[in-house]
Amino acid sequence: MFVKYLFIYLAILNLFDGVVTIYGLKHAYIKELNPVMNHLYEQSPTVFFITKLALSICLLLFVFSSRLTFSKGWMKSLTLAAAFLYTCTLFLHAIWLLQI
Numbered sequence: 001m002f003v004k005y006l007f008i009y010l011a012i013l014n015l016f017d018g019v020v021t022i023y024g025l026k027h028a029y030i031k032e033l034n035p036v037m038n039h040l041y042e043q044s045p046t047v048f049f050i051t052k053l054a055l056s057i058c059l060l061l062f063v064f065s066s067r068l069t070f071s072k073g074w075m076k077s078l079t080l081a082a083a084f085l086y087t088c089t090l091f092l093h094a095i096w097l098l099q100i
Contacts, residue, residue: 006079007063011056013086018052020093029096 021037022045024030032038041048 003076003079004063006083007059009083010079010086011059011063013083013090014052014056014059017086017090017093018049020090020097022049024093024096027100029100030093 021030021032022041025032025041026045032041037048037051040051
């Protein structure tokens with residue numbers, strides 16, 4: 001069950017990251033380093049956010065419709081690592097937002 005909550009946490013972080021990234025890019029505080037997401041943002045910030053939203057929805061659908069048992073050790077480790085790294089990324093976002 002713990003891993004399912006981490007997946008939900010990742011989906012929420014992804015949406016928050018999308019909002020903060022759009023704000024930072026719009027005001028030229030940051031640069032998007034992910035080439036795919038940078039391309040999407042250059043096409044349209046709306047396309048960028050819809051993509052982030054779709055990814056979060058897909059993650060939630062996976063969690064709530066999956067028949068996987070989320071108790072496998074490797075899945076716990078990978079999900080925990082992803083949550084930790086994404087949290088660190090958002091702390092970096094918070095730092096540059098506080099410097100504005």
